[in-house]
Amino acid sequence: MSQLKHLLSANDLSRDAAIGILDVAEEMAGVNARAIKKLPTLQGKTVVNLFFEDSTRTRISFELAEKRLSADVINFAAKGSSVSKGESLKDTAQTLEAMGADAVVIRHGASGAAQKLAQSGWIDGAIVNAGDGTHEHPTQALLDAFTIRRRVYGVGSSAGRGLDGLKVVIVGDVLHSRVARSNAILLNTLGAEVHFVAPPTLIPADASNIKAKLHYDFDAALAEVKPDAVMMLRIQSERMNASYFPSEREYSRVWGMNSERLAALKPGALLMHPGPMNRGLEITATAADSPNSTILEQVSNGVSVRMAVLYTLLATERN
Amino acid sequence: MANLIIKNATLPNGSVADIAIAGEQITAVGPNLTVTDATVIDATGLVALPGFVDLHTHLREPGFEGSETILTGSQSAAAGGFTAVHAMANTSPVQDTAGVVEQVRTLGLEAGYVDVVPVGAVTVGLEGKQLAELGAMASSKARVRVFSDDGKCVSDPVLMRRALEYVKAFDGVIAQHAQEPRLTEGAQMNEGKVSAELGLTGWPAVAEESIIARDVLLAEHVGSRVHICHLSTAGSVEIVRWAKAKGINVTAEVTPHHLLLTDELARSYDAVYKVNPPLRTQEDVLALRAALVDGTIDIIATDHAPHPIESKDCEWQAAAFGMLGLEIAASVAQEVLVDSGKSDWSRVAQVLSHNPAQIGRLGEQGQEIAAGSVANLTLIDPTAKRVIDGSHSKSDNNPYRGLTLPGAVAHTIYRGYQTVANGQLAETGRA
Incomplete structure (x- = not known):
């Protein structure tokens, strides 16, 4: 595990490495439950949150994780990437390198931006992918796995375990979802069975390299799979008028999570959403606020998991 | 001399x-x-082969001299064994008037490494709205015979029909960049299982094939000849094969990169592999190779497309489309036709010299090696x-x-x- 230099894709994680990070996250969750939520682990390390896209939730989650590990934190909101002819990724990266960043947490609208940063030679520090275009969001997948593990096995008895045999249904815009891609990879790595439910327009034309079973009928999928967790994906507003589906009402009716579908879940099944939600579109308020819902747990687990990732990438350098 | x-x-x-x-x-x-x-x-x-003729070269001058000039592009062409190149029209200003094409020709003569044969734009400013002065370019000193909006597709079917008809008057040819624009909005790489993993917007094969199908039917209807630029898919090969069997006057080119490289290379997110049309699958590569051997594809054309470092050393989505090709084309032809054991040097002479010279109506290129x-x-x-x-x-x-x-x-x-x-x-x- 200590050889992990960057976290760019869920593919970077072997089963052991993934479970290792989840186990460290359990320790971090213990810290986060204390009155003084702080470890000295990354004292003297500089971590830059380089955000080319607005994402307050992800940014503050990383920021909190970094601060709880005592890192020096810089938030760099790079408005206007080279895509829109602003400062280029290269110049930004070299600037951060010149300032001595030990790690860069990058959110970027272009798929592959994190990998490009890691492989370019522009920068020496560790790179953490905090979401690249429609490609991946590996820390989201880790926090989702962490959330499932804790709910299914219980907080005290999760350590060391994968998600073997668990069934997870991911619903919605798989085509454009970095959350779906990273989750499909990591859930398989951890032994879970992955199912996609989506309109055919929102599934990649050839998804044969993605290990997931495809369903077009949400109700039939719930009845057949009997999932341990259902993960709802956000519908981005720019999809609404691009003929991916006829209307928001139809989407909500056919692909949304509502009271009836909630009632069809087996007892204790998790209802997940990476946030931010479109209440009334992909998920109704009743469902979002139900006991099955793990939406707020996902948020707090996000901090623990991101602490674990930064610890794994940076703290090992000391040895 | x-x-x-x-x-x-x-x-x-x-x-x-x-x-x-x-x-x-x-x-x-x-x-x-x-x-x-x-x-x-x-x-x-x-x-010994007849000097190579490239039907598809971007020399970038006038307008983008930071990437290439007519001199440096001509030198690269000569180094690759070429004695003539067709300079694509997407310069700035666009090669859409007699004045610009004559300037390009003159700069080619001054460079003196190859015949620089300007391609004329089909539409004014490559905008796909109204025909450029095709006749004026044809009768200029540059004697333009190949017209193309390459980089963009002449997607309007009526405009394409008119262009095909109009150039019959002077034995011209429309070289189509076959890309249905709506099907390729924001497209970054071949749409397939690799794009699904990489989260890059797909460029589906059907966007190329549907335009080729339309254009061979248009060419048949109006009795014109049409040339298909950079064929990249197995499906496109099938359509051209069908059209030729039917007697339609269509010719087709393939690039060295589509004969050698695949979309798997995009996994690096290294934009040096970003090109339009995109690198396709191994099945497509094999179909293109077979089509070059059996004559369905007439020529190898490089689509040599120089770009400065900053247009490639960046995130994939921000990068420019295109790659160099002039100095490796002969090697790829040798590998695919000769070293494979599937054809021979006379076929290399056809696909790199005789046929492109014939399509471009260049009398002094692509001749037999004879007194x-x-x-x-x-x-x-x-x-x-x-x-x-x-x-x-x-x-x-x-x-x-x-x-x-x-x-x-x-x-x-x-x-x-x-x-x-x-x-x-x-x-x-x-x-």
Whole structure:
């Protein structure tokens, strides 16, 4: 595990490495439950949150994780990437390198931006992918796995375990979802069975390299799979008028999570959403606020998991 | 110009002969020729081919001289064994008037490394709205016969029909960049299982194939000839094969990169592999190779597309489309046609010289190696193995870097002048 230099894709994680990070996250969750939520682990390390896209939730989650590990934190909101002819990724990266960043947490609208940063030679520090275009969001997948593990096995008895045999249904815009891609990879790595439910327009034309079973009928999928967790994906507003589906009402009716579908879940099944939600579109308020819902747990687990990732990438350098 | 005598060259048909050149012309081809006062080129073991003709080159001048100039592009072409290149119209200003195409031609003459044959834009400013002055470009000193909005598709079916009809008046041809624009909005790479994993917006094969299908039917309807640029999919091959069987006057080109590279390379997110149309799958590569062997595809054209470093050294989505090609085209042809055992050097001569010259209606290029022909020749060392490194282009977006390719250009003779001698580019062009 200590050889992990960057976290760019869920593919970077072997089963052991993934479970290792989840186990460290359990320790971090213990810290986060204390009155003084702080470890000295990354004292003297500089971590830059380089955000080319607005994402307050992800940014503050990383920021909190970094601060709880005592890192020096810089938030760099790079408005206007080279895509829109602003400062280029290269110049930004070299600037951060010149300032001595030990790690860069990058959110970027272009798929592959994190990998490009890691492989370019522009920068020496560790790179953490905090979401690249429609490609991946590996820390989201880790926090989702962490959330499932804790709910299914219980907080005290999760350590060391994968998600073997668990069934997870991911619903919605798989085509454009970095959350779906990273989750499909990591859930398989951890032994879970992955199912996609989506309109055919929102599934990649050839998804044969993605290990997931495809369903077009949400109700039939719930009845057949009997999932341990259902993960709802956000519908981005720019999809609404691009003929991916006829209307928001139809989407909500056919692909949304509502009271009836909630009632069809087996007892204790998790209802997940990476946030931010479109209440009334992909998920109704009743469902979002139900006991099955793990939406707020996902948020707090996000901090623990991101602490674990930064610890794994940076703290090992000391040895 | 000095007289040349090429000794013991292997001709495309496999026979060995000497080739005598006086001034711009081949004066004799045969065994044991003796010429006094001639520079001797020992071509023992070398294959002599008619000088290569590229139907699809981006020389970038005027407008984008930071990427390439007509001089540097001509030098790269000569180094690759070419004696003529068709300079694509997407310059700035666009090559859509007689004035611009004549300027490009003049700069080509001044460079003196290859015939620079301007391609005319089909529509004003490549905007796809109204026809450019095709007739004026055809009757200009540049004698334009190939018209293309390359980089953009002439997607309006009525405009395409009119263009196909109009150029019949002067035996022109429309070279179509087949890309249905709505199906490829924001497209970044081949749509398939790799794009699904990488989260890059897909460029589906059907966006190319649907335009080719439409255009061969239009060409049939109006009795025109149409040329398909950079065919990239197995489905496109099937459509062209069908159209040719039906007697439709269609020709097709394939690029070296679509014959060699696949979309798996995009996994690196290294934008040196970003090109339009995109690199496709191994199945497509095999279909394109077979089609080049069986004649469904008529020519190899490079789509040499230089770009400055900053247009490639960035995130994939922000990067420009295109890659270099002039200096590896002959090697790829050798690998696909000769070294594969599936065809021979005479087919190389067809796809790199005779056929593109014929499509472009260039009388003084692509001729047989025979007395009376213009002395445009390329001598290839087929036994050489090259590890691809730099090139003579002004740009460096070279996806072949580090690959080992067969064959090397030993000599290029352009209108009797040695632009390449013993693998070295001449310091100056032909006066």
